[in-house]
Amino acid sequence: MSSKNLVVKTLNELYELMGIPHSMVDQTSGFTILYLQDQFKELPISSIPFRPNYFSFAFIKDAFGNYTIDDLHFNMVPGTVYFTNPGNFRKFEWQSITDTCLIVFNESFLKEQVYPEIYRDFSFLLTETVEPRVLKPEQFAIIEELYRFIYREHHGNSPYKNKVIGNALVVLLLKIKEYFFQDYNPIHEGNRSSQIVKTFKQNLEQHFRDLAGGKTGTQLRVQDYADKQFLHVNYLSSVITSKTGKSISAWIADKTIAEAKAMLQDKQMNIKEIAGKLGFLEASHFSNYFKKHTAQSPAEYRKQLV
Template sequence: MKKIETIQDFYKKLSGNNHIKLNNDGIGHFNVFPRGYCSPTASFHRRDFFKISLITEGTGVIHFANESFTINQPALFFSNPLIPHSWEPTSPNQLGWFCLFTEEFIQSWDHSFSVKNYPMFRRGENPIILLDEEATEDLSYIFRKIMQEMSSDYIYKYSKLRNYLQLIIHEALKLYPEIGSRNKQIDAAHRITYHFLELLENQFPIENTDMPLKLRTVQDFALKLSVHENHLNSVVKEVTGKNTSQHIAFRISEEAKALLKNTNWTVTEIAYSLSFEYPSHFTSFFKKNVGMSPKEYRLKII
């Protein structure tokens, strides 16, 4: 049996790049690279991690399990630890990105979200999605945001990266032929969810007490997206398994913890920067979602 390539093996193969460290927030692993960063002639074997490749330019042949697929247009390719694969380039220019991750990484917040539940990652299913120009632009935007976030110093960037990874999977899911042909309404649900999560994430980090959070309630997001709040809740729950309020509460809690840890702002200043009308409301919210008051949390981390 051929040796399974580990994440450590992958990094050792990066010629002249032994200085690269595993980017890890303590639960699972995630990283992203431009496709030209590594040699495209990977050997045909299994890996112990998941991988998503966005091919924006370049042609080649994907050898996957016992099949070979010719790629001559933009595409997404999904690989999993169970099935060996390799990429054989047939053109000099190879552009795009790929990300690699463990299942522990994507499940670290929501254990109900498993990539194994989705057809692109299952044995015997189609691992390739061919893309039109619009889909290529949309997915390229997400990968660029991931590259940008990977180089940031934001303390909760891996939480943000998990959301981007889920967005890629959901964007792919709505393009998956067998699913897309069954229910066109899935497209609208994923589109609304994508824009909601993007609006939510783009508000962070809070860097100035004079520029408070603008969107904090379900009503705020529904108004911005021009949909009824009940419909927004419904589609977000359908796509992600969590309702809109849970996503908002989680992100505000994470930002509140970051501000308490990394700034000298008072609890009152943090409360107003997160658009709470009264500091007491923020204290109640924080205690409900974190399990202790803001002052107790700050004392704990000092």
């Protein structure tokens, strides 16, 4: 798996590169739900290698195929629930698809439409690699009711649909946690590099939780994250980049923007307060940083919110 062949892409960009229709992919909200049988008309099909920047759940009611995550290979059969998070090398192949639903979402959607402390209740979202699981038919039927409801809402016209979807997603995640993770034993936990990645993600989440809670007012540097694991900064940087396809600085930037967007939802907080909560000494520094990464100022982003 040569890194030169890996592509970090959104779902929209992935489908475009593969020549797959992508009009059903929502490029604005950070959330998409679709049925793969509507997307992949010519089978079998193999994807290009990629590293996604989104979380995904595949609910495989009736289909056959396989997925590759890093150097691990998993068969996809009817009744399977398959979860992945951002960063890992990915490739999929489908031999047949009769009924399979795909949900993808980014961290900004979780923070804005679900709730900021999402990882506290659903820590499995931070886990690097989780083995797919075949559910009992009665369990899958309950999951199916939930994702079909979410699909109807997503393709409806309610002005509150993202909030409705966010709350329904909590229910879906709770049922997945109940069925999937009661005896949760993530694979690769014994792998040194994977443990470093998981600990880094946990430290990143905890630091931003401390910032939001007022427990600290200082941003952490790459060196600080290395110090937390007693690692040389170059080694930590190498592990994170090689395992996730994204640098530590990029992880920090993406996390900062996701938290900022969530805070901007609260009209009671002014931009100076938000800047302070995120560890920026000056509101102007925060505004410049936000615009650099989103092409919008915080005020412009807030103005477009419903």
